[in-house]
Amino acid sequence: MICLKMYWTAALASLANAVCALTALAMPDQLETALLLPAMLFVLMIAHQGVRLGRSVHIVDMADLDSRATYTALSNSVVGLILLAGGVFGIIAQWFGVGTVLALFALMAAMAVLAASGLDEVQTT
Numbered sequence: 830m831i832c833l834k835m836y837w838t839a840a841l842a843s844l845a846n847a848v849c850a851l852t853a854l855a856m857p858d859q860l861e862t863a864l865l866l867p868a869m870l871f872v873l874m875i876a877h878q879g880v881r882l883g884r885s886v887h888i889v890d891m892a893d894l895d896s897r898a899t900y901t902a903l904s905n906s907v908v909g910l911i912l913l914a915g916g917v918f919g920i921i922a923q924w925f926g927v928g929t930v931l932a933l934f935a936l937m938a939a940m941a942v943l944a945a946s947g948l949d950e951v952q953t954t
Contacts, residue, residue, distance in 0.1 A: 838883045839945040842876035843938035849873060850935045853928035860927060873934075880941070891951040 849869045852859070859865055884904065892900045922930045 838879050839938065839942040842880050843935060843942050845872050845876040846931060846935035846938045850928055850931035853926070853931050857926060857928060887948065887951065 849872065852865075852869065885901075888900045888904055889897060918930050918933070921933065
């Protein structure tokens with residue numbers, strides 16, 4: 830059985846990214862308004878925190894006591910490497926615009942939905 834909680838969390842994060850990307854691509858001049866970018870950032874940060882919490886809880890519930898620290902360290906290291914590589918997104922934003930970066934984030938979130946659909950349910954109620 831797939832982990833539905835992780836799947837829906839990833840799906841909602843992907844949807845939030847897609848909406849922000851479409852807004853930025855369709856109305857790039859509106860990005861200069863005072864409230865649009867902070868509102869989009871607020872929504873994306875809520876989605877990001879939901880995915881982070883879901884990842885952490887899933888790893889802790891999946892691992893036994895002996896391998897929990899290893900799984901957590903590996904997961905945090907992978908996320909850290911991805912964040913370090915995030916400088917590339919600044920270059921892409923400079924060349925192609927913020928909308929393109931948001932569209933890339935939406936694509937990555939959609940790929941996360943596919944990855945989450947392959948996770949087994951490990952939480953017991």
